[in-house]
Amino acid sequence: MMYALDLFGVAVFAISGAMAARQLQMDPFGALILAGVTAIGGGTLRDLLLDITPFWIADPNYLYVIAATAIFTVIWPLKRGWPYRILNVADAFGLALFTVMGMSRALSAEVSMTVAIVMGVMTGVAGGMIRDVLSGQVPLILRREVYATASLVGALVLAALLHGNMDIKMASAIAMLTTLLIRLTAIRWKLALPTLNQHR
Amino acid sequence: MMYALDLFGVAVFAISGAMAARQLQMDPFGALILAGVTAIGGGTLRDLLLDITPFWIADPNYLYVIAATAIFTVIWPLKRGWPYRILNVADAFGLALFTVMGMSRALSAEVSMTVAIVMGVMTGVAGGMIRDVLSGQVPLILRREVYATASLVGALVLAALLHGNMDIKMASAIAMLTTLLIRLTAIRWKLALPTLNQHR
Amino acid sequence: MMYALDLFGVAVFAISGAMAARQLQMDPFGALILAGVTAIGGGTLRDLLLDITPFWIADPNYLYVIAATAIFTVIWPLKRGWPYRILNVADAFGLALFTVMGMSRALSAEVSMTVAIVMGVMTGVAGGMIRDVLSGQVPLILRREVYATASLVGALVLAALLHGNMDIKMASAIAMLTTLLIRLTAIRWKLALPTLNQHR
Numbered sequence: 001m002m003y004a005l006d007l008f009g010v011a012v013f014a015i016s017g018a019m020a021a022r023q024l025q026m027d028p029f030g031a032l033i034l035a036g037v038t039a040i041g042g043g044t045l046r047d048l049l050l051d052i053t054p055f056w057i058a059d060p061n062y063l064y065v066i067a068a069t070a071i072f073t074v075i076w077p078l079k080r081g082w083p084y085r086i087l088n089v090a091d092a093f094g095l096a097l098f099t100v101m102g103m104s105r106a107l108s109a110e111v112s113m114t115v116a117i118v119m120g121v122m123t124g125v126a127g128g129m130i131r132d133v134l135s136g137q138v139p140l141i142l143r144r145e146v147y148a149t150a151s152l153v154g155a156l157v158l159a160a161l162l163h164g165n166m167d168i169k170m171a172s173a174i175a176m177l178t179t180l181l182i183r184l185t186a187i188r189w190k191l192a193l194p195t196l197n198q199h200r
Numbered sequence: 201m202m203y204a205l206d207l208f209g210v211a212v213f214a215i216s217g218a219m220a221a222r223q224l225q226m227d228p229f230g231a232l233i234l235a236g237v238t239a240i241g242g243g244t245l246r247d248l249l250l251d252i253t254p255f256w257i258a259d260p261n262y263l264y265v266i267a268a269t270a271i272f273t274v275i276w277p278l279k280r281g282w283p284y285r286i287l288n289v290a291d292a293f294g295l296a297l298f299t300v301m302g303m304s305r306a307l308s309a310e311v312s313m314t315v316a317i318v319m320g321v322m323t324g325v326a327g328g329m330i331r332d333v334l335s336g337q338v339p340l341i342l343r344r345e346v347y348a349t350a351s352l353v354g355a356l357v358l359a360a361l362l363h364g365n366m367d368i369k370m371a372s373a374i375a376m377l378t379t380l381l382i383r384l385t386a387i388r389w390k391l392a393l394p395t396l397n398q399h400r
Numbered sequence: 401m402m403y404a405l406d407l408f409g410v411a412v413f414a415i416s417g418a419m420a421a422r423q424l425q426m427d428p429f430g431a432l433i434l435a436g437v438t439a440i441g442g443g444t445l446r447d448l449l450l451d452i453t454p455f456w457i458a459d460p461n462y463l464y465v466i467a468a469t470a471i472f473t474v475i476w477p478l479k480r481g482w483p484y485r486i487l488n489v490a491d492a493f494g495l496a497l498f499t500v501m502g503m504s505r506a507l508s509a510e511v512s513m514t515v516a517i518v519m520g521v522m523t524g525v526a527g528g529m530i531r532d533v534l535s536g537q538v539p540l541i542l543r544r545e546v547y548a549t550a551s552l553v554g555a556l557v558l559a560a561l562l563h564g565n566m567d568i569k570m571a572s573a574i575a576m577l578t579t580l581l582i583r584l585t586a587i588r589w590k591l592a593l594p595t596l597n598q599h600r
Contacts, residue, residue, distance in 0.1 A: 049448070057250075114460040114463055149427070248449070335538060
């Protein structure tokens with residue numbers, strides 16, 4: 001069940017990478033690379049820092065999902081544009097899922113709760129940051145949207161619930177819902193945190 | 201023999217990094233850093249993911265080759281420009297070599313063939329991608345050229361030949377030639393894969 | 401003592417990351433991420449390459465210092481701009497400290513002196529490079545300032561003194577002073593290495 005969700009999260013992030021490649025008129029193989037780093041960049045960085053084998057090395061299914069998704073995205077006829085609304089919801093779901101799963105994986109590696117929160121947020125957002133850098137853009141999530149913030153709040157909720165000895169499945173579900181709701185609310189009403197004033 | 205070729209590949213990629221630094225009017229030490237990340241970035245990332253000691257930590261000769269190459273490129277009088285044709289051929293050779301050697305090294309670490317293909321392509325192209333990002337550009341190889349594609353096809357050929365139980369030396373030579381020929385053909389006739397249509 | 405200095409260095413680099421975030425009008429959480437990668441990016445990369453646990457995983461105090469510094473920088477009223485002169489001196493101190501500590505840590509992991517020099521410079525400059533890339537800029541230190549050069553000269557001095565069997569504390573102090581003086585001199589008189597001529 002979690003495994004299926006995880007593959008779904010990878011597929012969603014792979015689509016967002018391949019979409020960015022289309023907008024930049026990359027060639028199909030560039031799209032494949034961008035889909036890959038977006039989908040597994042965050043989790044790979046987390047696993048390197050935790051000194052465990054990156055998840056996709058032990059299980060190539062992740063790579064197959066990425067390749068299939070990228071090809072699908074590339075050949076899809078975009079006559080009338082993509083259903084952005086659906087993509088945004090799916091991406092919000094991926095963010096929520098990756099944050100919680102990243103944190104669980106960090107806690108299994110027996111790091112402190114503070115470090116686990118960092119790892120959860122990193123799993124959620126680092127792939128998208130690498131995608132933006134490779135696309136020649138300042139990462140959007142650093143700039144405008146309530147994106148990393150949604151991930152962080154979810155991670156903090158999970159930490160609080162686990163600290164209160166809640167069952168991990170229940171706590172994970174609540175944390176995921178928190179991130180999902182914050183992100184969807186932000187998308188729906190175009191919310192953003194106030195940006196920092198530029199100094200002189 | 202392979203060792204000499206490997207050092208040659210490192211030198212070729214270091215030149216391409218130092219050349220990019222010249223075009224951006226970096227200072228000499230910036231050129232050294234850019235030469236270094238271009239030459240060993242891909243292999244370093246591969247070794248980190250495979251959890252083996254990065255190759256240049258165990259053998260500093262790679263660092264000496266990079267330093268010597270960067271200095272040489274920096275002091276070379278560029279009155280009439282560089283012989284781009286020679287550089288392009290050398291770079292194509294480096295790409296072919298790094299792809300095959302990256303894949304061999306991954307297979308020695310006993311990963312699956314799918315993962316080894318990813319590692320081979322990564323060894324071939326990641327250094328150049330980091331170079332482009334540090335130069336403030338969208339990585340060229342994601343955009344226009346039959347570059348990563350040449351690496352991927354070579355890797356797939358090697359996988360197929362090894363699967364057919366061909367001797368690894370012979371298979372490696374054929375795979376390298378494949379990558380080299382595709383890349384040189386693309387350079388000669390300015391080939392490119394069709395880019396993805398921008399949506400909207 | 402060294403530990404307090406190290407936390408101070410982390411705080412200084414975190415400020416420089418959060419300042420960059422202000423200039424780019426990032427949101428507060430973007431500032432936190434940028435402060436974090438600037439402060440611990442170089443040391444994290446070094447620890448990954450040396451295959452030791454990243455320093456901030458074993459000791460979350462670094463994360464607390466970063467969070468506190470980022471929040472402080474974000475809420476600080478910038479009516480009349482920051483005291484750049486003080487920031488520049490603090491940053492030069494951080495560079496000197498990180499170079500020497502990075503090199504010590506590499507030598508403890510029993511790498512060769514050449515590799516230790518690379519690790520020292522990397523610890524000093526990589527965080528700032530990642531900050532610049534995430535900010536959408538060609539890393540400044542590759543371009544204009546006697547920055548990486550100051551780090552490299554300090555590392556070479558330390559290597560020479562250790563080779564001459566000087567006590568490591570005394571050698572570290574001299575190396576730090578060397579980097580600090582070169583960098584402060586460059587700032588004071590706006591020195592720069594000659595840049596490389598652009599070829600045709």
